[in-house]
Amino acid sequence: MSAPAARPLRLGAIGTSSIAWRRVLPTVARMPEWELVAVAGRTPKKAARFAEHFGCAAEDDPGALLDRSDVDAVYVSAPTSLHRHWAERALLAGKHVLVEKPVGVDATEARGLCALAAERGLTLRENFMFLHHPQHAGVRELVAGGRLGRLASFSAAFCIPPLPEDDIRYAAALGGGALLDVGVYPLRAAVLQLGPDLDVAGATLRTRVSDGLDLSGQVLLASPSGVLAELAFGFEHTYASTYTMWGDRARLTVTRAFTPPASHQPLLVIEEQDREERRTLPAADQLALLLQEFASAVRAGGGAVGQHTDSIAMLELVDAVRTTARRIPVR
Known part of the structure; x- marks a missing residue:
């Protein structure tokens, strides 16, 4: 029974x-x-x-x-x-x-x-x-298996077009701004694929003249192993949601990294000097997977300290971007 x-x-x-x-x-x-x-x-x-x-x-x-x-x-x-x-x-x-x-x-x-x-x-x-979508585990397996060779760089972008003027993300007092809204995605992806021990080597923020709100930005990170990461984000671009890992044998691009619909079949593009491989993966509902994991953790009584470590590491990077960024005023 x-x-x-x-x-x-x-x-x-x-x-x-x-x-x-x-x-x-x-x-x-x-x-x-x-x-x-x-x-x-x-x-x-x-x-x-x-x-x-x-x-x-x-x-x-x-x-x-x-x-x-x-x-x-x-x-x-x-x-x-x-x-x-x-x-x-x-x-x-x-x-x-x-x-x-x-x-x-x-x-x-x-x-x-x-x-x-x-x-x-x-x-x-x-x-x-996005952390719960299986495509990212697939990327890690390819990297760990040596498919890309020795990893040298990581690049990521999450950008969206300008928002309606009354959108809450333009309200600085409520925690608005591109860094905390879309910038955290490429930062979190860098932590996911490169580990939490990353340093901000440089940053630039385009900020609104009226109140200093950040509208877009770029960040350069360095990992302990020497891998460099270049990140872009903002409210001033046509839509982009992607990251690329580049080694001395091949380059791999995740074409819809952060917000794939549940019915979307992810596409990984692997480029070598004389050939290109396009891998289509099964569709997955990343939100449902997150909610399932949350339910399992609740029933188990907590856990997943590693996720806490990565959440803190990502916001340490946010703090470092704020501290080191050169600000370019825009109207």
Whole structure:
């Protein structure tokens, strides 16, 4: 006789963001591992809209949601400047936490949250979906197997066109700016593929004259093994979501690195001096894989300190970019 299936984990959502509405909560709603029980936003009106759409309860404020005994874990999609605040409140309330990337605005916030989660034996995850897509493990296998030869450089870009003028990502006080929104993707990819011990060798940020908000930038990193990484990001470009690893035998490009749709079959392009190989990989739903891993970690009672280490390392790089970058004012 088979064992009864475990009951779904009960999720509360803090934040009524676009990513919650379009991607995360619809995926939660169709997964047997999860049950969305309540949502709270900046206003009761927004929470009520989400609750009606997703068939859950609405709370007037996030504090009331954290007081609920029927919430096992909390998804935080508040503005970036409030990630640390609400993730910390949730951990102190005994809830496991999935927080939108990045986990905080700097490494100090990341260290504090990771230490609190470890102290309380709770699971803390960043919603970096791309880390869970199998294509990146495939890249690591090719590199480790010597397919590229001796690795010399890594390049990555995540860029999007200009946003509507009232977009929250243009609000400096709320943790806006290209570095914390899209820049963290190539930085996190560099940590994933090259390891956490990276140094910022140089950086440039294009910043808005009116308030100093960073609109785009480029970063040069160096790894202990001598591999150089060149990263680009911003709100001023046509769309790009890619990275390339280049060795003395071949160069490998991930053509849709960060935001592939669930139905997309990834394409890896391997270039040598006299030939090109194009590998099409199976499609994968990276968000569903992340939510499955989060559920497994919650049931296991925490763990994955390595993910904490990489989250902190990435925000240490963000801090170093801010400190060392040459700023180019733009109107």
